[in-house]
Amino acid sequence: MARRHSSLGLFGIFGRSADLRQFDQALRSVDLHPRLVPEAVKLTAVALLKDHAIGDEPAPQSYRAAAEIIGYCMIGPEGFAGANDERLTEQVEHRIEWALETGDNLDAKLVLLTLHAKVIQPSVVYRFQLETGAG
16 A cells, blocks of 8 residues: 655645644644644654554554654753653663664654754754764
């Protein structure tokens, strides 16, 4: 079966696709307003979720897991911990560390997405010694 593509809507006539609405909701759940996340980042994140889905569509909890990584990267450890709890912050940090060690998994791709889109906090770049490789 062909993969459905996400839709931003058109002039308010056609609504956003369900997957983007679900991702927006997941971003809100980690206290990151969806309007602060560029549409290109959201579209790419949802496409990555679909690429890594076991079935035809990503599992509902995968949207939240992706939002946690993107939220942490975009608002930084202090902001993320202030908006969420310390336990979740530690879990996300462990996921990022593991992702960077293994290199080619969904979490690693989400971190790289925020890095290449230049929406990552400098404190996250410093903390995990991230670099784009360009330069």
